[in-house]
Amino acid sequence: MNDKSVRYQRLYNLLSEKKAAIEKDIRTHLVRQIGPDNANRVDSVLDQGDLSAIDMGEGVDLALLEMRNRMKRSVDQALLRLEEGSYGNCEDCGGEIEEKRLMAMPFAQLCIKCQRKKEELEKIEREDPLRDGEEA
Secondary structure (H helix, E strand, O other), X not given: OOHHHHHHHHHHHXXXXXXXXXXXXXXXXXXXXXXXXXXXXXXXXXXXXXXXXXXXXXOOOHHHHHHHHHHHHHHHHHHHHHHHOOOOEOOOOOOEOOHHHHHHOOOOOOOHHHHHHHHHHHHHHHHOOOOOOOOO
């Protein structure tokens, strides 16, 4: 097996494990909210990818659930990019994103160098007194 296919397999495993963990977390949260008698409804809905079809009842922390669902979608998109061959490559410079970074943030789209540049530019924009097209 060549280096590229070994890297692909490691990244695929990483994303698959992250996706499974997020789905388990969502399922656990939903079962806790709707009760164990309705647990089979959670599994059928997750298989269809439609969390909104569940009658979640009162007291569900929808913001937390939505955040977990967004993370799951991000991992799904990363898996698609992996299949296309673009996952693990920086969207700005095209270089490889270090696996250490991908392990910490599996859906990272920028390498550390480009991420830092982006954050510096955003900081400058926030501090710039001439925002929104105002001129001195």
